[in-house]
């Protein structure tokens with residue numbers, strides 16, 4: 069059971085481990101699969117570790133509002149060269165709340181938004197103020213790493229609302245280098261303002277944000293290289309391709325991101341992808357989206373201009389990635405560092421007639437880039453294992469050989485094992501996407517106050533489903549295998565037997581915590597005493613009895629059980645999470 073701990077300590081053996089993994093994926097041999105299945109997560113939970121080995125470093129590039137479905141990664145040749153070609157890309161990686169602040173809190177805490185309750189970007193329900201008042205930094209990934217001897221370092225955007233009055237480091241980032249961008253200059257590309265370790269504000273005028281972050285990152289890395297025995301976490305979070313955001317007396321104004329001068333001329337012909345869901349004629353969505361008129365020529369021009377600005381603004385990020393990775397190599401830090409490239413949430417331009425922004429449960433806003441390279445991780449691979457930001461802390465702890473707290477809402481992502489298909493742990497097939505705020509179109513003043521919803525996403529062999537219950541009592545249901553662009557809402561054409569299962573699962577996931585998030589079906593189908601004893605006996609066996617997937621739950625013998633369960637509903641379209649606003653109603657009652 070010490071396989072991985074030993075392997076990660078020895079780069080030479082590691083190489084053969086990844087060869088072994090590649091071999092396993094091309095010709096699955098039972099014994100190899102068995103070895104991989106016995107990833108020592110249980111040992112790690114108990115704090116098993118090899119004390120003689122140097123712990124790995126973690127370097128995270130965290131961009132802001134970067135899409136996967138508008139193809140922005142295709143315009144980043146250096147991310148391809150240094151990360152996609154050298155690592156594994158997780159194509160089913162999601163944020164569970166399509167908004168920067170809740171998303172970033174889930175990433176570092178391993179909790180869904182209904183558990184951390186940072187549900188908005190500004191106070192009182194979101195922002196750094198809310199994060200601090202909830203004391204979410206008491207017990208989260210940065211403190212777990214710091215307690216294990218890590219040097220934690222951060223530069224760039226943390227979460228919304230880091231302001232001159234509130235720029236102190238959260239716990240876990242308070243011992244080494246904490247250098248957040250400070251409001252109102254978090255998103256102003258040529259006038260960034262930083263504060264190092266809660267010190268005085270440091271304003272730069274006429275200097276490009278990503279470039280100064282790049283210079284500072286190199287200096288921080290060189291500092292870290294002075295101490296070869298202390299492992300580090302280093303987060304680099306430039307704001308591109310997020311819009312510029314300007315506070316005005318008239319509210320907040322969003323304008324497209326500004327590229328570095330040297331990139332202004334690029335991609336003159338690029339246009340937002342005209343996928344089948346771009347400005348569609350057919351619009352059978354929830355009422356607030358249905359009410360949107362089709363975009364006019366003027367708006368489409370603006371969308372394309374915004375699209376180009378986003379791609380241009382990402383070029384400096386691309387250069388930053390190359391520069392940092394080359395420096396890691398020069399400093400001798402590269403071989404022992406896991407490098408992650410991800411973003412907080414996705415972004416749409418023109419889809420379903422929505423001008424520009426995020427905040428929906430659709431693919432564009434929730435399915436995001438996640439690339440990881442490092443010791444033992446397959447190169448130039450794509451994995452469709454289902455994962456979310458909430459899975460991130462357990463993943464890091466596992467790679468670091470540290471204990472994984474029992475109350476995390478998600479297990480680790482199978483980054484080391486090349487399971488070409490969905491993770492062995494079936495619980496990763498299902499997660500909730502949640503939202504409790506208004507929707508707005510960036511670069512317009514329109515606000516939509518009925519964008520509170522809960523969705524369940526189910527992704528597994530042969531199915532990919534999105535089921536949503538809205539605060540208005542409306543429902544949506546999409547089959548993304550047949551309809552990847554979510555054009556046809558098939559809620560009214562779907563059998564109650566299927567909808568009953570989805571609703572029941574949503575009902576578990578909306579309040580799940582820890583183990584019930586990791587295996588929601590077990591709440592609906594608790595193991596019998598016999599099964600429990602049986603499982604205890606063959607503890608190592610992966611053959612679990614009972615229901616652990618949609619496929620198993622669809623068994624006819626459970627039809628009556630699911631039909632009898634009350635259905636999930638909201639009382640009201642509140643813009644925050646109040647548990648009494650989310651309840652169940654007897655079956656067949658449509659609000």
Ligand SMILES: *[C@@H]1O[C@H](CO)[C@@H](O)[C@H](O)[C@H]1NC(C)=O
Pocket residue numbers: 185192193194644645646647
């Ligand atoms: C979440 O926070 C809001 C305040 O922002 C509070 O009113 C609400 O009760 C909290 N919800 C839960 C479930 O604790």
Ligand SMILES: *[C@@H]1O[C@H](CO)[C@@H](O)[C@H](O)[C@H]1NC(C)=O
Pocket residue numbers: 217294295296297298
């Ligand atoms: C390196 O870091 C470790 C852990 O913080 C510390 O004990 C040690 O003194 C440091 N070494 C140097 C050379 O600074």
Ligand SMILES: *[C@@H]1O[C@H](CO)[C@@H](O)[C@H](O)[C@H]1NC(C)=O
Pocket residue numbers: 317318513
């Ligand atoms: C504020 O917004 C309103 C409505 O969009 C507009 O009519 C008005 O001119 C704006 N005022 C200023 C000072 O920008």
Ligand SMILES: *[C@@H]1O[C@H](CO)[C@@H](O)[C@H](O)[C@H]1NC(C)=O
Pocket residue numbers: 323324366367370373511
């Ligand atoms: C915002 O939208 C308007 C109207 O579509 C457009 O004319 C304007 O150029 C946009 N602003 C920016 C900075 O793109």
